[in-house]
Every structure is written in C-alpha cells, then in structure tokens.
Amino acid sequence: MSSTSPSAEPSDGPSLRGDRTRIQDLAGAVLAGGETEDLLDLLLHSARSDLAARNAVLVMPLTRSRWAVEMVDGADASELLGSEIPEHSPTGHALHSADVDALEAISTLVIDPGASPALLGVVDAAEHGLGLLAVLRSVDSAPFAAADRERLDALAGLIALTLRAPSLGASIEIDDERSRIARDLHDLAIQELFAVGMELEAMVNSLEAPGMTPSNARIRSSVATSVQGVENAVAQIRQIVQSLRRERAAATLTERLRHEVGLATAGLGFVPSMRLPPHPAEMDAELPAEIAEDVVAVVRECLANAARHAHATAVAVSVSVFSEGVDRVVQVNVSDNGRGIDSAVQRRSGLANISSRARRHNGWVDALGLEPGTMVSWRVTLPPA
Numbered sequence: 001m002s003s004t005s006p007s008a009e010p011s012d013g014p015s016l017r018g019d020r021t022r023i024q025d026l027a028g029a030v031l032a033g034g035e036t037e038d039l040l041d042l043l044l045h046s047a048r049s050d051l052a053a054r055n056a057v058l059v060m061p062l063t064r065s066r067w068a069v070e071m072v073d074g075a076d077a078s079e080l081l082g083s084e085i086p087e088h089s090p091t092g093h094a095l096h097s098a099d100v101d102a103l104e105a106i107s108t109l110v111i112d113p114g115a116s117p118a119l120l121g122v123v124d125a126a127e128h129g130l131g132l133l134a135v136l137r138s139v140d141s142a143p144f145a146a147a148d149r150e151r152l153d154a155l156a157g158l159i160a161l162t163l164r165a166p167s168l169g170a171s172i173e174i175d176d177e178r179s180r181i182a183r184d185l186h187d188l189a190i191q192e193l194f195a196v197g198m199e200l201e202a203m204v205n206s207l208e209a210p211g212m213t214p215s216n217a218r219i220r221s222s223v224a225t226s227v228q229g230v231e232n233a234v235a236q237i238r239q240i241v242q243s244l245r246r247e248r249a250a251a252t253l254t255e256r257l258r259h260e261v262g263l264a265t266a267g268l269g270f271v272p273s274m275r276l277p278p279h280p281a282e283m284d285a286e287l288p289a290e291i292a293e294d295v296v297a298v299v300r301e302c303l304a305n306a307a308r309h310a311h312a313t314a315v316a317v318s319v320s321v322f323s324e325g326v327d328r329v330v331q332v333n334v335s336d337n338g339r340g341i342d343s344a345v346q347r348r349s350g351l352a353n354i355s356s357r358a359r360r361h362n363g364w365v366d367a368l369g370l371e372p373g374t375m376v377s378w379r380v381t382l383p384p385a
Contacts, residue, residue, distance in 0.1 A: 121156030157271030267307035310338025
C-alpha cells in the first residue's frame with residue numbers, strides 16, 4: 001500500500017457534524033463495501049483530520065513477529081511509510097504479547113523521529129494478530145482528550161472491519177464459488193447445449209437445401225440426439241444447484257463473534273471494540289459447541305440491548321478463557337458508556353435470557369453499574385476435557 005494524500009477527502013470534522021453521525025457515515029461506507037485500500041485511505045484521512053493530527057499511521061503485521069507502517073496520511077508520509085517497529089521497543093513488546101492495555105498507554109510512536117504526542121488504537125487484524133492505528137500531533141499541539149480516545153477506537157474498529165470484510169461477507173469464497181459455477185456451466189451444460197444447437201442447425205440447413213431432404217430416420221436420429229443432449233444439460237445444471245445447497249463448513253466461534261460485532265455496527269452507529277484471547281484458535285477448539293453457541297448469543301443480546309437502550313457512544317466486548325483452580329472458565333464482558341440500567345424498569349427480558357444461558361451450564365451473570373454506563377459479565381465453567 002502507498003501513502004495517501006491529505007486532500008483525498010474534504011474534512012467535515014466534528015465541528016460541522018456530530019461525532020456519532022460522522023462515524024455512522026463511515027460505518028455505512030465500510031458496510032457498503034468497495035476497494036479495501038480506498039476504504040482504508042478514507043478512514044486514515046478521517047483519523048488525521050477529525051483528530052487534528054499531523055499524521056495518521058496504520059501499522060500492520062508483516063509476519064507474526066514483525067510490524068511495519070503500511071499506510072500514512074499526513075505531512076511526514078515519506079519518512080514514516082515502511083518503517084518497522086523495533087522488536088525490543090515497548091511497542092514491539094506489547095504487540096508481540098498482544099498487550100492491548102500497554103499499547104493504549106503508549107504516548108509516542110517509536111519510529112517517529114520527532115517524538116510527537118501519539119494516540120494508539122489497537123486494530124484486530126484477525127488471523128494475522130494485532131495492528132495499530134496511530135495519530136501523531138505536532139509537538140506544540142493540545143494533548144489528546146478522552147473523547148479523542150473514543151473516536152480513535154471507533155475508527156480502529158472500522159479499519160478492523162474493513163480488513164475482515166472479505167471473511168465477514170465471505171466475498172472471497174463467493175468469488176471462488178462464482179468462478180467454479182461459471183466454469184462448470186461452461187464446460188458441462190453450455191457445451192452440451194451448444195452441441196444440441198449445432199445438431200439442430202444442421203438439420204434446419206438440410207431441410208432448407210433444395211434436393212437434399214433428409215430421410216425420416218435421419219430426422220428421428222437428430223431429434224433423439226438433441227433431446228438426449230438437453231436432458232444431459234438439465235442433469236448437469238441440477239448437479240451444480242445441488243452443490244450450492246450442500247452445507248458449508250461451520251464458522252468458528254471467533255468468526256461468528258466478529259460477524260456479530262460487524263452486524264451491530266449499523267444499530268449502534270459505531271464499531272464496538274472486541275478483545276479476544278491472544279490465540280483465538282485455541283479458544284475455538286476448547287469451547288464445546290453448546291457453550292460456544294451461548295457465548296455468541298450472549299454477545300448478540302448484549303449488543304442489541306446497548307443499541308436499543310443504552311444510547312452509548314462506545315461499547316467493548318471481551319471474551320476470555322482462563323484457569324481458575326482446577327477449572328477452565330469462559331467469561332464474556334460487554335460494557336458501554338451509556339445511561340446505565342433504569343431502576344424503574346422491572347422487566348428485563350434480555351438479561352433474563354442471558355441468565356438462563358448461564359444457568360444451563362451452572363454459571364452466573366451480573367450487571368454492574370459503571371460511571372457512566374453498564375457492564376454485563378457472564379461466565380460459565382467448562383466441562384472437563
């Protein structure tokens with residue numbers, strides 16, 4: 001990828017439009033699809049302009065142990081683009097260990113020669129690990145505020161959604177399937193029908209040619225060959241349709257959780273943040289199917305409740321698996337910065353549904369008041385391996 005021009009998109013900024021509306025517009029652009037690099041250009045430019053930064057930087061993993069600046073929007077693009085994060089720097093250590101809290105606490109980007117004030121947002125790069133969205137302000141600029149952190153996290157979430165769009169929408173798989181269908185139709189059914197057409201065309205020509213009227217036996221043979229060809233083509237088309245109806249391999253727990261976060265974006269107006277274990281594939285393999293199903297349902301219910309009732313500007317989802325004594329435990333925390341639980345509301349069907357899903361595994365759920373907002377914590381003990 002290449003650096004982007006600061007003039008790629010006019011800035012309408014928070015002063016002209018509300019932050020929530022702006023994020024909704026960007027989320028809509030991401031969900032509508034398009035070229036990945038164009039969407040990343042748009043999001044990087046938004047990060048730089050909306051946060052009054054000199055540069056916006058996207059750091060992505062080259063391998064599982066190396067990270068580099070893959071895109072830059074700003075004045076110092078030529079100096080920053082392609083720079084690698086030193087492995088033994090605080091940023092490098094935090095990336096290697098997937099320490100999100102440590103990354104968000106870093107206030108300068110190690111590759112920035114000017115040591116400008118920096119704000120770092122973690123980008124979930126799916127199977128590749130973690131990436132970073134960083135904004136760098138000039139040395140004499142105002143310090144970053146809490147609202148800047150929320151906005152950067154939302155943009156980092158949109159970048160993660162953009163990077164995962166092929167898997168969320170299964171567009172790569174769909175393109176492969178389309179290619180296979182086109183190939184099968186061309187090589188099998190269409191070729192068969194083409195042969196039928198040539199047979200019938202030859203018969204028509206012989207019927208129209210003076211003095212060359214074909215015999216009844218020749219006509220019957222040609223028609224029979226054509227009918228057989230049509231039947232073959234129909235059978236081949238049926239096989240292709242049946243192959244589309246075959247059940248696909250089930251999505252992993254990690255893929256399903258990411259899908260739920262993507263779906264929730266439209267209702268919330270921003271991308272929820274999500275933290276998974278450093279090696280999500282191990283969680284996918286460890287959780288039994290019925291517990292994984294409930295984990296997805298709990299996350300879905302909590303995100304829906306936040307969209308309907310919380311009026312939040314930030315939602316965080318955390319799924320962890322850990323040892324507690326001799327047991328293995330899975331815990332789901334979903335927190336928001338909204339208006340909290342209304343004590344006047346007695347009937348809370350969403351929380352009741354979540355509680356029932358905990359009880360069936362001898363687990364528990366709790367709703368904790370935050371300042372501001374709410375955290376729903378759901379946890380169950382895994383059965384012995």
